[in-house]
Every structure is written in C-alpha cells, then in structure tokens.
Amino acid sequence: MGALPEELGAVMARSDGAPDHSGGRTFWPGRWHGHDFVAVLSRIGKVAAASTAALLIQRHQVDAIVFTGVAGGLGPDVQVGDAVVAEAFLQHDLDASPLFPRHVIPLDNLSRLPTDGGWRQRLQAAVVQAQRQMAQDWPQGWQGIDLRQAKLHQGLILSGDRFVSTRAEQLALRTELPDALAVEMEGAAVAQVCRDHGVPFAAVRLISDRADDAAHPDFLRLVTDLAAPFGAHVMEHLFQAL
Numbered sequence: 170m171g172a173l174p175e176e177l178g179a180v181m182a183r184s185d186g187a188p189d190h191s192g193g194r195t196f197w198p199g200r201w202h203g204h205d206f207v208a209v210l211s212r213i214g215k216v217a218a219a220s221t222a223a224l225l226i227q228r229h230q231v232d233a234i235v236f237t238g239v240a241g242g243l244g245p246d247v248q249v250g251d252a253v254v255a256e257a258f259l260q261h262d263l264d265a266s267p268l269f270p271r272h273v274i275p276l277d278n279l280s281r282l283p284t285d286g287g288w289r290q291r292l293q294a295a296v297v298q299a300q301r302q303m304a305q306d307w308p309q310g311w312q313g314i315d316l317r318q319a320k321l322h323q324g325l326i327l328s329g330d331r332f333v334s335t336r337a338e339q340l341a342l343r344t345e346l347p348d349a350l351a352v353e354m355e356g357a358a359v360a361q362v363c364r365d366h367g368v369p370f371a372a373v374r375l376i377s378d379r380a381d382d383a384a385h386p387d388f389l390r391l392v393t394d395l396a397a398p399f400g401a402h403v404m405e406h407l408f409q410a411l
C-alpha cells in the first residue's frame with residue numbers, strides 16, 4: 170500500500186492481473202518472486218487509509234500489509250533522504266480528553282500501535298538493500314542529497330490529518346512526543362485496522378522533508394523522483410527474501 174501514485178507507481182506497474190475496483194479504490198494483483206501481492210493506493214489521510222485497509226483485508230484476504238511512502242522528519246537526526254521503519258504508530262491529532270487521555274484510542278486503551286516484529290525485520294533488511302541500490306543509482310549530490318549518507322532509523326511514526334509544514338508545528342510535535350522520528354498521514358490508521366483484523370502490518374517511510382516551512386517544496390521534489398523507485402526497490406528485496 171502507498172498513498173500516492175508517486176509513491177507506489179513502480180509497484181503497481183508490476184501488476185499483471187485483472188484490477189479489482191471497489192469502494193473508490195483500484196486493487197492491482199500480481200505475482201512477485203513467486204508471491205501473490207495486491208497493490209493499492211490508500212489516497213491521503215487517515216479515513217482514506219482505514220477504508221482502503223479494511224477493503225484490502227476483506228476482499229483480498231491478505232496475509233500482511235506493507236506500506237511504503239514518504240514522511241516528514243521530526244527527530245533531530247532524521248534527515249531528507251533517510252528512511253524510517255516504523256516500530257509503532259500514534260495518531261498525534263487524536264484527543265478525546267478529558268474522557269480519555271490524549272492520543273489514547275477510546276476503548277482500545279492504547280495510543281501506540283506496534284507493527285509486526287517479523288515483518289518489521291524483513292522490511293528493515295529489504296530497506297538496507299534498497300538504500301544501497303539507490304546510493305549507486307542516484308548521482309551524488311542530486312538535489313543536494315547524498316544518498317550514500319542516508320541513514321535507516323527505526324522507531325515511532327506519527328500520523329494525523331495535517332501536512333505538517335511549519336517549524337512551529339514541527340517543534341510542538343517534537344516537544345509533545347520527543348521520541349517521534351517522523352510524521353505522515355496514514356500509517357496509524359492502517360495499523361489500527363490491521364490490529365482489529367489480526368493482520369500483521371509493517372511500514373517504511375522515506376524522509377521527503379523536515380516538516381518545517383520548507384516542507385512543501387521539499388516534499389514535491391522528493392516524492393516525484395525518489396519515492397517510487399525507493400518503494401519498488403524495497404518491495405523487490407522484500408519479495409526476493411520471502
């Protein structure tokens with residue numbers, strides 16, 4: 170799963186089965202290194218992502234969901250071009266206080282949704298390989314980014330229905346949730362649906378911007394050129410190793 174064609178286009182291109190149209194989504198089936206897959210665009214935001222995840226699980230009985238896309242970096246060490254594999258997701262804009270503590274999913278009584286340990290490890294290994302390949306393929310210093318220096322982080326990713334594009338909001342999130350590495354708009358929703366259905370979930374995000382005042386132009390230049398090849402390399406290595 171990915172949010173935008175820019176993020177998942179190269180994976181969707183591997184589909185060779187009949188597309189399944191349902192609920193405003195198109196599900197693209199195929200086989201990759203002997204494994205069945207279904208690629209689908211969640212579109213943007215938590216509602217769209219939750220709806221897509223529920224449909225994907227119910228219509229296609231998938232064994233696991235893997236999300237690949239971009240995110241804004243929050244941790245001081247999380248720079249444009251790095252990748253973050255999610256250990257857990259949290260909805261930074263969920264607040265049912267004073268009924269429930271801030272960020273807690275009402276009645277589920279938890280705020281952090283862990284990803285699946287086994288899939289996380291497999292994904293991490295695939296990302297290491299993808300980063301190596303991207304470092305070779307991309308000209309050094311392209312757009313001021315040296316992919317040979319790109320790091321791989323593992324930790325908390327925040328999701329919310331906001332594109333974080335001011336330094337003030339970036340700082341507010343970092344102050345409130347100091348261990349958060351990155352922010353995006355879908356992961357926690359997919360994680361919650363997967364938890365409800367007992368489906369393993371893992372996710373990786375390439376850092377496209379620093380969720381600050383330059384986030385908009387940074388996002389646009391990176392998502393167009395880097396996100397799709399990154400997603401395709403990651404999935405190639407993931408399926409190869411399964």
Ligand code: ADE
Nearest residue numbers: 239240241332333353380
């Ligand atoms: N996805 C990529 N960059 C983002 C940002 N700054 N805020 C929310 N989602 C993002």
